Amino acid sequence: MADNVIEVRGLLKLYGAQRAVNAIDLDIRRGEIFGLLGPNGAGKTTTILMLLGLTETSGGTVNVLGFDPVRQPLEVKRRVGYLPDAVGFYDHLTARENLVYTARLLDIPRRQIDGRILEALKSVKLDDVIDKRVSTFSRGMRQRLGIAEIVMKQAEVAILDEPTSGLDPHATFELLEMIRGLKKSGVAVLLSSHLLDRVQSVCDRVALFNKGNVALMGTVVELANQVLGAGHPLQVEASGVDVAATLNGIVGVQTVRQESDGSWRIVADRDVRAAVAQRIVSAGGALTRLADLQPSLEEVYTRYFQEARHAA
Amino acid sequence: MPRSREGSPFTGLGPVFLKEFADHLSSARMMVLMLFVIVFGAFPVATSLQTLRTVVDPNSFIFLRIFTLESEQVGISFTAALNFIIPLMAIGLGFDAVNSEFNRRTLSRVLSQPIYRDALLLGKFLGGLATLAVALVALWLIVLGAGLLLLGVPPRGVEVARGLSFLVVAIAYGGVWLAIAMLFSVIFRSTATSALCALGVWLFFFILWPLLAGALLVGLAPSEIRSMDDYAAVQSMGLGLMRLSPGTLFSEAVLGLLSPETRTLGPMLPSQMRGAIMGAPLPFDQSVLLIWPQVTGLIAGMIVVFAAAYVIFQREEVRA
16 A cells, blocks of 8 residues: 555545546556546546645545645645646746746745756756747647646656647657656656547556546556457458358357458457468468457447446 | 645745736736826826925925825826726736636646645735835835925925825725735636726726715615704715725825824814814824724725635636
């Protein structure tokens, strides 16, 4: 338990009769990247605000680095960096001046301020625009400045709300690299997103939110097993042979389904790639593709919400 | 569950105050407001100085007359102009204090630093008040300097003391309007709406309230006035209604301070006339005593409005 930086038990948030966050449990471990996923309005941002003590809880307990955000918000906020959704800076001030203000609020000793700001801006590659006004910054640069603020703060936990929303692919890639950089320096990262393939590439564990509940929690593979069923999905592309008939009888193959002309999807309970290749080649077929399909978070997400809708 | 929070509510007050103060002083808005004040203040002062140069009476409070003289050309004294302009300045400084942070999406980022909302709101208020104070002190010094140059006599000590007290009252008056402007900046997310509402309150007190107070008095007063006591009661009721407007409190306080011969701010009672020499000035401490309720009223109003803004701000959601 000592390795958890955030522990949430039965956290509840009511807006009138509506349960925005419905008694959830969460544990974030030291040094991991944890993703909060879910559609808009599922309770992700509300949960984040309660972790920071920026919104009152309606019940349950939260423990962030040993502090209670309801009663000791200053201690929590001193140690936790927060990058809000579409973060704003003072446009009429430069990047440096914006960070100086934050540094003063954090009560960083005056002698250290300059050094820490420069170092933080270097880590997000903004040191060349340190004295430019933020009004000239692009969306991606603002997000990076937000990361720089967290670096300067030397936070132990970084909470990022939709950090990549509205960014172009290149800016997204850069930002995710910086998030990995945070993890490398020992910071636990909690990020919320609905950009699933991006999240998949950086997150160690994820929690899937649905209507205020944590529907699923674990690594991407665990989630895939839970939702899509255990097994190794394969994609086979071949011509000149009836794949379905050829693969009949290979031990472990569970289903073979033709997806389009010359393309099949196979689910097996073990790695059957070698056997599949051998069968097709020996049957005289031309094997053009044999791919082990990584379970994709997007698939998990789509399938889960389809099932949730059917169940409803 | 214990809900008491730990840590001082004033953590981070200093940085917020300094940033707001610096922002105001370097902003284009401040330039416009100063220009506004100087233009509006310069005319009454220039004309009253013209008039005063012809007056030769070493015993009258000639420096104070610069502030209060209503010259024929302009028809408005410097203090009356301030009565009108200070609210405008305060509204200009405060109408977007909180909602602009919200619209720029800086609010949640700033509040995720180790400060309470208390410090943010109070820092903004004090920053605005300090800016207002700087502007008023500058204006006061300009008027005093112009008086020295053009009248060629130095002010007496008691005139300086009364002038400084006037400055304090003016800042308190500005504080009331700053608190009102900030209240609307907390209530409304749109800066235009909050500016409109604050200006609406200003117009209400300056144009509508005197009429409304008169109408209310007619409705509330007894239909027949039988005695002196009845008359005095109606008078004080009318005054009480008018004193709900901060502008009235300010002008009464200014009257007491800058016109030393003022003995009462209400109806003159025979008991107050006994032994008095008409037109003789009151000592400074007696004048302060006379306007003490007005000053207290201004400060109380400032605190009440600020407290309302504070309570609403504490309950507000940070998220968009």
